Amino acid sequence: MPDAANATSRVNARILRDESNGHARQGSEFPEAIKKPEITAACGTDSPFGTGLANLPLHVGCAQSPASKTIFPHGGARNSANRTSDYLTPKKAQKLIEAAHRAIQIGRPLNRHITIHWEAAGLSDREAMQATTAFLKYLREWLRGDTAYLWVRENGEGKGSHVHILAHVPRGKAMSGAISQRWIRRCTGKPYQRDLIHTRKVRGSDHPDSLLYTENFGTVFSYDLKGAEPSVTMALGREHKPGGTIIGKRCGTSRNIGGD
Numbered sequence: 001m002p003d004a005a006n007a008t009s010r011v012n013a014r015i016l017r018d019e020s021n022g023h024a025r026q027g028s029e030f031p032e033a034i035k036k037p038e039i040t041a042a043c044g045t046d047s048p049f050g051t052g053l054a055n056l057p058l059h060v061g062c063a064q065s066p067a068s069k070t071i072f073p074h075g076g077a078r079n080s081a082n083r084t085s086d087y088l089t090p091k092k093a094q095k096l097i098e099a100a101h102r103a104i105q106i107g108r109p110l111n112r113h114i115t116i117h118w119e120a121a122g123l124s125d126r127e128a129m130q131a132t133t134a135f136l137k138y139l140r141e142w143l144r145g146d147t148a149y150l151w152v153r154e155n156g157e158g159k160g161s162h163v164h165i166l167a168h169v170p171r172g173k174a175m176s177g178a179i180s181q182r183w184i185r186r187c188t189g190k191p192y193q194r195d196l197i198h199t200r201k202v203r204g205s206d207h208p209d210s211l212l213y214t215e216n217f218g219t220v221f222s223y224d225l226k227g228a229e230p231s232v233t234m235a236l237g238r239e240h241k242p243g244g245t246i247i248g249k250r251c252g253t254s255r256n257i258g259g260d
Helices: 048-054 090-105 125-143 177-188 211-224 230-235
Strands: 112-117 149-156 160-167 197-201 251-253
Touching: 090 149, 090 211, 090 230, 090 251, 112 125, 125 149, 125 160, 125 177, 160 211, 177 197
Parallel strands: none
Antiparallel strands: 112 160, 112 197, 149 160, 149 251
């Protein structure tokens, strides 16, 4: 997602609503209590960041490109449930890039961007990891295993603990507001509150080999990696933004695209 200072087009993430005839109904923006100065999701084609990602040695938008192992050659220690981290290491960022490429190779391009605000639901950061795991379980069950996804957790100032998920949702499947809200209630054990979950389809994802998808996916993906080590964000052409301290795992993927 482009930063407010750089973007020529600002598009807020929409609340997940019932989809009819394949088109999602427009929802409202983030409430002021959890909105940050930068926009939370965008899929426009006029952002400079998508091109930055597409020009890395690993071309995410091209299914035949080889997965490079040397974009970010060094990494960090693995996260455990009791370990904290303040940013994504280059090794973790590389893993996510390779997972996004692999999703295209297996015919499941990541076409849906989901953000869930766990702190706004009253969860601590440690509880947020458990809730994220539960949400992904419900997603897999709903899709009957026909999916691929990656996720990045952040604990930034203003929003608190939240997670960004890029997932593949097959054609013919519509994530209605009723479904997502039921998942959130099960994950938190609390009544659903408005604006806890936001989602948007990545434009061009019906044609994952197209420049449209490459640029739009790059915009969203580089936004999710904005809290990575500065060497990573520099390579992506994005300004580094602190992602806050996270307890436990900071990112992950489905097994079929990353073995996580």
